[in-house]
Amino acid sequence: MFKNDKISKIINGKRVIVKKPELLAPAGNLEKLKVAVHYGADAVFIGGQEYGLRSNADNFTLEEMAEGVRFASKYGAKIYVTTNIYAHNENIPGLEEYLQGLQEAGVHGIIVADPLIIETARRVAPKLEVHLSTQQSLTNWKAVQFWKEEGLERVVLARETSAEEIREIKEKVDIEIETFIHGAMCIAYSGRCVLSNHMTARDSNRGGCCQSCRWDYDLYKLEGDKEIPLFDENDDPFAMSPKDLNLIQSIPKMIELGIDSLKIEGRMKSIHYVATVVSVYRKVIDAYCADPDNFVIKKEWLDELDKCANRDTAPAFFEGVPGYKEQMFGVHSKKTTYDFVGLVLDYDKETKMVTLQQRNFFKPGDRVEFFGPEIENFTQVIEKIWDEDGNELDAARHPLQIVRFKVDREVFPYNMMRKGH
Amino acid sequence: MKKPELLVTPTSVAHIEELAQAGANAVLIGEQRYGLRLAGEFGREQIVEAMNVARKHGVKVYVAMNALFHNDKVDELSDYVRFLAEQEVDAIVFGDPAVLMTVREVAPHMKLHWNTETTATNWYACNYWGRKGAKRAVLAREINMEEIIEIKRHAEVEIEVQVHGMTCMFQSKRSLIGNYFEYQGKVMEIEKKKYEKGMFLYDKERDNKYPIFEDENGTHIMSPNDICIIDELEEMIDAEIDSFKIDGILHEPSYITEVTKKYRLAIDLCAEDREKYRQVKGDLLAEIEAIQPAHRPLDTGFFFKETVY
Numbered sequence: 240m241f242k243n244d245k246i247s248k249i250i251n252g253k254r255v256i257v258k259k260p261e262l263l264a265p266a267g268n269l270e271k272l273k274v275a276v277h278y279g280a281d282a283v284f285i286g287g288q289e290y291g292l293r294s295n296a297d298n299f300t301l302e303e304m305a306e307g308v309r310f311a312s313k314y315g316a317k318i319y320v321t322t323n324i325y326a327h328n329e330n331i332p333g334l335e336e337y338l339q340g341l342q343e344a345g346v347h348g349i350i351v352a353d354p355l356i357i358e359t360a361r362r363v364a365p366k367l368e369v370h371l372s373t374q375q376s377l378t379n380w381k382a383v384q385f386w387k388e389e390g391l392e393r394v395v396l397a398r399e400t401s402a403e404e405i406r407e408i409k410e411k412v413d414i415e416i417e418t419f420i421h422g423a424m425c426i427a428y429s430g431r432c433v434l435s436n437h438m439t440a441r442d443s444n445r446g447g448c449c450q451s452c453r454w455d456y457d458l459y460k461l462e463g464d465k466e467i468p469l470f471d472e473n474d475d476p477f478a479m480s481p482k483d484l485n486l487i488q489s490i491p492k493m494i495e496l497g498i499d500s501l502k503i504e505g506r507m508k509s510i511h512y513v514a515t516v517v518s519v520y521r522k523v524i525d526a527y528c529a530d531p532d533n534f535v536i537k538k539e540w541l542d543e544l545d546k547c548a549n550r551d552t553a554p555a556f557f558e559g560v561p562g563y564k565e566q567m568f569g570v571h572s573k574k575t576t577y578d579f580v581g582l583v584l585d586y587d588k589e590t591k592m593v594t595l596q597q598r599n600f601f602k603p604g605d606r607v608e609f610f611g612p613e614i615e616n617f618t619q620v621i622e623k624i625w626d627e628d629g630n631e632l633d634a635a636r637h638p639l640q641i642v643r644f645k646v647d648r649e650v651f652p653y654n655m656m657r658k659g660h
Numbered sequence: 661m662k663k664p665e666l667l668v669t670p671t672s673v674a675h676i677e678e679l680a681q682a683g684a685n686a687v688l689i690g691e692q693r694y695g696l697r698l699a700g701e702f703g704r705e706q707i708v709e710a711m712n713v714a715r716k717h718g719v720k721v722y723v724a725m726n727a728l729f730h731n732d733k734v735d736e737l738s739d740y741v742r743f744l745a746e747q748e749v750d751a752i753v754f755g756d757p758a759v760l761m762t763v764r765e766v767a768p769h770m771k772l773h774w775n776t777e778t779t780a781t782n783w784y785a786c787n788y789w790g791r792k793g794a795k796r797a798v799l800a801r802e803i804n805m806e807e808i809i810e811i812k813r814h815a816e817v818e819i820e821v822q823v824h825g826m827t828c829m830f831q832s833k834r835s836l837i838g839n840y841f842e843y844q845g846k847v848m849e850i851e852k853k854k855y856e857k858g859m860f861l862y863d864k865e866r867d868n869k870y871p872i873f874e875d876e877n878g879t880h881i882m883s884p885n886d887i888c889i890i891d892e893l894e895e896m897i898d899a900e901i902d903s904f905k906i907d908g909i910l911h912e913p914s915y916i917t918e919v920t921k922k923y924r925l926a927i928d929l930c931a932e933d934r935e936k937y938r939q940v941k942g943d944l945l946a947e948i949e950a951i952q953p954a955h956r957p958l959d960t961g962f963f964f965k966e967t968v969y
Binding site: 294325326327328329330331352353354355358376378379380381382384385386397399400404407408426427428430431432433434436437438440441442444445446447452454456457458459460461462464469470471474475477478479481556560561562563566568 | 728729730731733734737756757758760761762776777778779781782783784785788789800801802803807810811829830831832833834835836837839840841842843844856858859860861862863864866868869870872878879881883884954955962965966967968969
């Protein structure tokens with residue numbers, strides 16, 4: 240393990256971490272932003288209506304961004320906006336107004352790949368911090384040095400960098416470093432893949448990626464005019480689908496390296512996913528920083544991450560170059576083991592009655608689990624369920640329906656209720 | 661009328677001689693340790709030889725250093741740049757800013773061409789790299805004719821456009837072919853097998869064949885068709901695009917030479933005798949079609965295609 244006195248100090252005979260990294264979470268809409276902040280994110284990255292890379296996500300209007308900033312500031316959390324397309328000429332008109340709008344909405348920074356957007360932001364919205372996107376595929380310290388000299392506050396490294404490479408970059412260049420810790424990842428160097436452009440005429444570097452890398456292909460070899468299949472009849476086809484990134488075991492090493500921001504991927508993911516992943520990494524970071532030398536990863540944290548995983552996961556490049564075990568063949572996703580079924584709105588300690596918004600079907604007799612930042616996970620069998628007007632229900636059938644039922648232990652607004660399959 | 665440079669990728673030193681006679685004005689060479697997806701492998705010795713041949717014919721030599729570098733290669737970049745400066749190559753092609761920084765340090769007068777393959781998509785970015793020291797920008801293949809012309813109109817740097825050959829769609833650091841063989845349990849054969857040439861991925865739904873290969877820079881997947889716009893050069897010549905590139909990667913040298921001859925003729929006619937160009941351009945296209953390998957259909961890339969997002 241790497242140790243550094245800027246990162247930890249001995250206080251009252253015990254080593255503690257004094258440089259705690261930022262936990263950075265994704266949010267596809269305002270509700271997810273609020274959940275991410277409430278569950279412990281120090282910063283949240285969101286997308287606007289333009290210039291971001293997830294044209295399929297809900298994305299935020301400038302008004303929603305301003306509301307997100309106000310909500311986050313109550314928790315001391317920051318908001319960054321992804322503006323990381325590689326622009327074409329036609330994207331230039333409107334850019335200045337958009338960046339000024341972001342500055343007026345009070346967002347702290349933007350995540351950018353194209354020098355057009357970097358320099359335009361400097362000129363028209365100088366209060367915005369500029370972070371270099373992973374779309375630039377930064378893989379060495381000298382390139383990082385270049386961007387520092389260009390005046391950037393932070394760079395997001397390529398997902399292809401290893402722990403040792405990051406250590407050397409940190410040592411040689413004084414700039415904030417952000418790296419991914421969890422979520423889906425490109426199998427190509429980011430920004431260097433245009434499969435989607437060729438296969439579906441959707442521009443991958445402007446948010447149109449159709450994820451062609453998740454499809455199956457057949458591998459052949461051309462010998463003269465003969466096409467020789469490089470697979471047997473029963474083999475799974477050629478695939479290049481990466482397992483999702485999961486660096487929970489590496490968090491201690493990342494903290495000791497002095498990485499400034501630990502980023503969770505997933506602006507398209509559900510609030511259940513965001514809440515679960517954020518709360519687990521919040522616990523890991525806090526526990527390690529409080530007592531690094533007696534820290535162990537708890538099995539319950541690993542189990543918790545598994546409850547919202549929709550693909551198998553692997554540590555990928557941080558821990559060495561990934562091989563076939565870090566890819567998926569035959570199947571490209573897995574069914575989640577838990578459904579998110581309800582969001583707590585209120586709880587009456589006297590009557591032990593919860594008021595909850597339905598998010599998926601449940602009925603009396605179901606065993607459910609509650610989780611949230613204020614509570615330890617617990618399970619409960621649901622007894623009778625009533626609607627808002629006090630009518631007893633045979634099941635909670637309707638999305639967003641408000642229902643009440645008895646929960647033995649205290650729960651808090653934004654706590655979530657999930658159910659195993 | 662100003663003629664664009666005709667830039668071609670040779671497969672060997674001997675091939676440079678042939679290409680010069682076929683009408684190439686410049687060649688792009690290099691080795692996979694520093695450059696991406698080259699038609700031939702040119703170590704330092706071959707670069708020295710290539711310079712001799714090229715000088716004799718008045719052909720310019722550009723050397724590719726456009727790989728994405730990890731820390732392990734950063735320290736040796738300056739030695740290679742110094743070597744290239746001593747040989748007086750005409751330009752270094754880069755994508756990674758680490759190369760730009762190195763050139764500033766050890767060979768500040770060396771010309772630089774900015775080429776990341778996929779990210780030169782607007783005129784502002786081209787000029788940005790120009791202000792940082794690049795003399796030329798190599799445009800992304802995924803933009804259309806209208807965008808190319810508009811970039812040229814605003815450009816403060818030379819503009820290079822690929823007019824013929826296959827293009828790269830994907831680069832991964834991972835050993836994707838090797839990983840697949842290993843997954844299949846064919847462990848013993850992998851080391852040599854994964855570097856074999858001639859492999860392709862078949863996409864049933866689109867009935868496309870994508871060439872795929874591995875080298876020191878990872879796994880590369882290439883376009884299913886070869887671009888050919890020999891009959892559509894007028895707009896770009898009128899706009900005074902500075903360089904037309906024929907990329908010969910994964911093609912036979914004789915094919916690359918033949919294609920070079922035809923573009924030489926097309927460019928000369930288009931610039932000097934527009935009527936004649938219009939008369940023969942269809943024939944030139946047909947002549948290239950006639951020598952196309954069976955598995956490599958021609959198309960016009962993104963020149964006349966709209967993409968959405």
